[in-house]
Amino acid sequence: MNRGVEEERARIPMSQRPEWADIRPVPQYDGPNPVVPIAYTDEFSETMDYFRAVYLADERSPRALQLTKEAIFLNSGNYTVWQFRRLILDALNVDLHEELHFVDQITKDNSKNYQIWHHRRWVAEKLGTQIASKELEFTREIFSQDAKNYHAWSHRQWVLQALGGWENELAYCDELLEDDIFNNSAWNQRYFVVTRSPLLGGLEVMRDSEVAFAIKAILAKPENESPWRYLHGLYKNDVNSLVNDPRVASVCLDVLLDKRDCVHALNMVLDLLSHHHQPSNELKDAVDAVSPDPKPSDSNFAERVCSILQLVDPIRASYWRWRKTSIPAQD
Amino acid sequence: MAELMTEKHVKYILSVEKKKDDFESVVMEHLRVNGAYWGLTTLDILGKLDAVDQDEVVSWIMQCQHESGGFGGNIGHDPHILYTLSAIQVLALFDKIDVLDVENVANYIASLQNEDGSFSGDMWGEIDTRFSYIAICSLALLHRLDKINVERAVKYIVSCKNLDGGFGCTPGAESHAGQIFCCVGALAITGSLHHVDKDLLGWWLCERQVKSGGLNGRPEKLPDVCYSWWVLSSLIMIDRVHWIDKGKLVNFILDCQDKENGGISDRPDDAVDVFHTYFGVAGLSLLEFPGLKAIDPAYALPVDVGYKKVELNQILTLSNGHGKFCGT
Numbered sequence: 001m002n003r004g005v006e007e008e009r010a011r012i013p014m015s016q017r018p019e020w021a022d023i024r025p026v027p028q029y030d031g032p033n034p035v036v037p038i039a040y041t042d043e044f045s046e047t048m049d050y051f052r053a054v055y056l057a058d059e060r061s062p063r064a065l066q067l068t069k070e071a072i073f074l075n076s077g078n079y080t081v082w083q084f085r086r087l088i089l090d091a092l093n094v095d096l097h098e099e100l101h102f103v104d105q106i107t108k109d110n111s112k113n114y115q116i117w118h119h120r121r122w123v124a125e126k127l128g129t130q131i132a133s134k135e136l137e138f139t140r141e142i143f144s145q146d147a148k149n150y151h152a153w154s155h156r157q158w159v160l161q162a163l164g165g166w167e168n169e170l171a172y173c174d175e176l177l178e179d180d181i182f183n184n185s186a187w188n189q190r191y192f193v194v195t196r197s198p199l200l201g202g203l204e205v206m207r208d209s210e211v212a213f214a215i216k217a218i219l220a221k222p223e224n225e226s227p228w229r230y231l232h233g234l235y236k237n238d239v240n241s242l243v244n245d246p247r248v249a250s251v252c253l254d255v256l257l258d259k260r261d262c263v264h265a266l267n268m269v270l271d272l273l274s275h276h277h278q279p280s281n282e283l284k285d286a287v288d289a290v291s292p293d294p295k296p297s298d299s300n301f302a303e304r305v306c307s308i309l310q311l312v313d314p315i316r317a318s319y320w321r322w323r324k325t326s327i328p329a330q331d
Numbered sequence: 332m333a334e335l336m337t338e339k340h341v342k343y344i345l346s347v348e349k350k351k352d353d354f355e356s357v358v359m360e361h362l363r364v365n366g367a368y369w370g371l372t373t374l375d376i377l378g379k380l381d382a383v384d385q386d387e388v389v390s391w392i393m394q395c396q397h398e399s400g401g402f403g404g405n406i407g408h409d410p411h412i413l414y415t416l417s418a419i420q421v422l423a424l425f426d427k428i429d430v431l432d433v434e435n436v437a438n439y440i441a442s443l444q445n446e447d448g449s450f451s452g453d454m455w456g457e458i459d460t461r462f463s464y465i466a467i468c469s470l471a472l473l474h475r476l477d478k479i480n481v482e483r484a485v486k487y488i489v490s491c492k493n494l495d496g497g498f499g500c501t502p503g504a505e506s507h508a509g510q511i512f513c514c515v516g517a518l519a520i521t522g523s524l525h526h527v528d529k530d531l532l533g534w535w536l537c538e539r540q541v542k543s544g545g546l547n548g549r550p551e552k553l554p555d556v557c558y559s560w561w562v563l564s565s566l567i568m569i570d571r572v573h574w575i576d577k578g579k580l581v582n583f584i585l586d587c588q589d590k591e592n593g594g595i596s597d598r599p600d601d602a603v604d605v606f607h608t609y610f611g612v613a614g615l616s617l618l619e620f621p622g623l624k625a626i627d628p629a630y631a632l633p634v635d636v637g638y639k640k641v642e643l644n645q646i647l648t649l650s651n652g653h654g655k656f657c658g659t
Contacts, residue, residue, distance in 0.1 A: 012622060028360070050361075052407060078361040080408040083455060118457045148552065154500055188505035191494060195659040225538060225550045234649070235493030315544075319537050319574040326530075327616060 011043065014050045019063055025049030026056060036219045044074050048068045055254060060091035069102065084121050096123050100131070104138065111142055132163035140172070147176055148185045157192060166197045181217050189228040191233055208235050218264075222255040228264045232271075235301050244276045248286040249283065256286035263313045266290075266305055274328060275303040302327045333468045333585040335620060336593060337560030340608060341379045341592030344370045347605055363405040364395055368417035369609035371424055374623045375633050376616050385425045392418050393430065399441030400432070401453070411453040412443055416465040419472050423636050428472065430469045435476035442468050448483030449501075459500045460491050464513035468630060471520045485523045488514045495516030508539060508548035517567045519629045536562050545598065546578025552569040556607045559614030564628035567617060577618050584611045584618075 001080060014020050029047050045315065054064040068085040089099060102121045109115055139156040143150050143287045160166055170193050176186035194206045211234055217227035233241035242248055255265040269273050269287060273279065284301055287308065296307030306324035310317045347370070359366055367388065374380045393417060395402045401410025402418040411559045415436065422428050443451045443466065450462035454609060463484055470476045477644040497506025498514035510534070518524050539546040539562050545554025547561045559580060586599045587607070594603030595611035613631065615622040624633045 055407075075358045075361070077358055079411065080403065083409050083453075086455070114457075118455065121457075148549070150500075150505065154504055157503055173337070182551040185505050185554075186494070188499075192503045199397070227496050229535075236494050243403060313542055314577045315542070315579065316537055316574060317576075319534060325419065 004016070013043075014046050020050060021051045023050060026052035028052070045269055047071050047074055049080060055080070057218065057323055061087040063094065064088055065092065065094070067132075070104060074117055076106055076113050079115045082115045086119070086122060096127050099123050100127070100134070106139075107142070111149055114151065121155060124159065125162065128203060129163045132159055132165040135159040135163065136165050143176065145158060147180060147183050150185075153185050153189065157189075161196070166193070166199050169193045169197060177217070181221055182224050182226065184226045185317050191230065203234070210234050211245065215247055218251050218290065220255060222258075222262065225264060228268060230270075239275055243272050243277045248272065249277065253280075253283050253286055256283070256290055262290050263309065266309050266312070268326075270302060270305050270309070270323060273305065274326075276328070300327070319329060333582065333588075335585065335615065335622070336590055337377050338620070339590070339593030340384065340588075340595070340612065341374060341377055341593070341617055343589075344373055344602070344605060345382060346609065347594075354630050358457075361404045361408055361413070364392065364402060364414040364421070365404065366419045366605055367392070368420050369605045369615070371421055372626075372632065373605075373609045373612045375424055376612050376626060380424065380623060382544065383503055386650040388421065389425060389427050392421055399442075400435035400437070406528060409453065410439065412440065412450065412462050412465045412469075413452065415440060416469045419457065419469050420630075420632055423472055423632055426636070430472050431473070433473050433475060436477045437470060440469050441475075441478040448480065448485070448487030450484070459511050460488060460498060460517075461500065461513045462479075463488050464517040467517040467520050472630065477522070478542075481521050483520065485521055485526065488517055488523075489526045492526070494533050497535050498527045505549065505565055506535065508536070508546070508558050508565070511536070512561040515565045515568050516629045524569065527569055529569040529571060531631075533566060533569055533574055536566050536571065537574035540575050540580065543583055544576065544581075545583040546575075546580065554583065556584055556595055556614065557597065557610040559584055560617070560631075562619045564579075569626040572617075581615065581618050581620060584614055587611055 003083065014025070025046065029087050047067070047070050051067055054061075054067060065085065065088045068081050068088065071081045072085070088094075089096070092211045100120070100123050103116060103123060105132075107113075107116050107120070117328070124135050136159060139152045139159070142152040146152075170190070172284065173190040175188050175192060176183055177190075180186070190210075194200060194210060195203050200206055211231065212226040214234065216226065218231070231248065232242065237243075247292075248268065252269050253267045256262055256269075266287065269283065270278070278300060287301075287305060288295065290312070291308045292311050296311070298304040298307050303324050306320050306327070309320040309323070313320065343631050371383065371388070373378065374382060387472045391406070392402070394406045395404070395408070395414065399410050402414040404421065404592055408414075417630060419431070419436070422430065428443040436489070443453070443462070445451060445458065449458045449460075450466045451458055452462050452516065466479065467476065467481075467484060470478055475643065488498070491498045491500070491504065493499060493506045495506050498511050499505050499507060500510050503578070504510070515527060515532075538550070539548065539558060541547060541554050543554060545556070546558040547554045548558045548561065556611050563572065563580070564577075566575065584595070587597070587601075588611070589596065589603045592603070594605075595608040596603045597607050612623070613626050616626040619625075624635065626632065627634045
């Protein structure tokens with residue numbers, strides 16, 4: 001798993017290690033008639049037998065600490081081992097910087113493991129604000145391999161709120177979105193920073209520039225669902241401002257004129273119409289121009305948009321049919 | 332339509348942990364209780380729960396319980412809310428909740444609620460809306476929702492609602508179908524679905540369906556059979572399941588079967604596991620695939636399971652089984 005072949009070959013069975021001579025290993029008890037009997041590898045068996053011995057004896061010693069490390073390398077999902085390790089770390093008052101280094105190592109191959117991230121948070125919380133930038137740096141490294149790792153994002157958000165480090169967060173979101181404009185996690189983080197950073201002044205202050213940012217992203221890749229939702233989110237609780245912001249109708253028009261993938265643009269047009277936006281003739285023409293044949297003949301423009309959406313996004317035809325029924329009466 | 336390889340899946344589940352030196356078996360040891368829930372519920376949906384010895388299962392599960400009332404993932408493991416729910420669900424499958432000291436278990440769960448209404452997974456304090464769902468689902472099955480502050484629990488869940496109508500693991504975290512299932516499920520069970528913007532969330536959820544017919548869990552991610560459960564059950568609970576193309580999803584799930592050896596994988600041609608086998612079969616049940624027992628989208632248990640005798644907050648799920656697939 002986490003150890004190279006060299007280490008595998010070099011492993012001395014526990015039963016042959018003098019420092020463990022006094023311990024009687026405790027085998028896994030699956031009950032008298034195991035419901036789901038398991039066949040284990042020898043190494044795993046032996047390590048866990050010794051772990052059970054020290055766990056049951058509540059031995060919080062350096063050798064027990066080392067043993068939990070071996071057990072974790074064999075199965076980093078075993079939460080009982082992690083928990084016992086924490087008890088030992090506390091009892092021995094171990095330098096937690098070293099512990100963080102261990103967690104760094106083991107996360108590399110197990111970046112979606114809940115236990116590892118939880119353990120990391122426990123260590124970081126104890127180390128406090130001094131560790132903030134290291135934690136931000138670590139999650140950044142994880143994102144360089146997988147920019148959407150949910151655990152890492154959860155950790156990063158916790159670090160920012162508990163330990164600080166907001167200064168460069170919006171810039172980091174810029175960076176990630178430059179790498180991949182489709183990264184929904186980065187869009188979510190952007191919203192997180194804009195609404196929660198103590199350094200930026202909040203949504204009201206940031207709205208204008210963020211709208212510009214979203215629109216730029218939309219024009220680059222109109223098939224990207226994230227910036228469209230982000231745009232909506234910027235106008236949360238104030239949909240009239242969304243409807244009255246000329247940039248919104250304008251970006252819909254631009255996308256449709258370009259005849260590129262237009263589902264989100266049509267959806268936004270529909271949203272605007274549902275809030276009594278008066279469409280320009282240019283917009284109407286652009287919408288009709290992207291319609292596949294046979295061109296829908298609904299005389300009501302909003303209904304026609306729904307009909308077109310049923311044609312261009314057939315997998316969600318039911319949804320677009322429902323949208324048609326919920327268009328408010330025209331003024 | 333392709334065939335559901337029922338016999339092969341049953342065989343797969345019954346034999347899965349007898350494989351020698353199987354890496355998957357070895358690393359699943361500590362979450363065996365979850366595995367039991369996935370395997371046994373699948374068998375029940377397929378009408379084959381009698382293939383296992385009920386008494387042995389119950390006896391083993393009870394040995395996973397601690398003094399504190401919580402259950403560990405296997406014998407000898409620390410208690411955690413994750414395994415506590417699975418244990419209760421397995422007992423519910425066998426209509427054996429009465430073997431529990433309900434007060435004891437309920438107190439354990441209730442002790443994990445925090446000031447802000449959130450729930451920790453165990454004494455180590457990890458907080459996640461998954462645990463909110465687990466606590467609420469567990470206590471509802473035990474008829475002891477009165478043990479917690481439901482209002483605050485709901486308030487915390489609502490604080491995790493995002494601008495797209497979805498929910499994350501904590502306030503501000505990205506919307507994710509798995510977390511959405513947990514939040515919507517918890518709100519459904521506590522009669523609090525009015526907090527959900529069903530149209531907005533319904534749209535986000537139906538946008539999870541990709542060309543192949545499968546569902547992903549977040550924008551621009553790959554489809555995975557387990558989202559057939561998380562997304563689908565969420566859609567059913569908010570009465571918007573007709574917004575996805577059900578036929579295409581059925582075909583996607585069936586394509587994820589290992590037709591030779593049984594079991595279902597996350598996507599076509601990948602290795603199978605019990606987790607995805609369960610979610611694939613459960614998803615097909617929600618889609619009313621013929622020959623399967625109906626499953627409750629909030630409790631993730633077959634609707635005919637004993638707990639149904641319990642009075643619970645009325646939910647559209649229980650009163651209509653899962654059959655409320657409006658043809659609109």
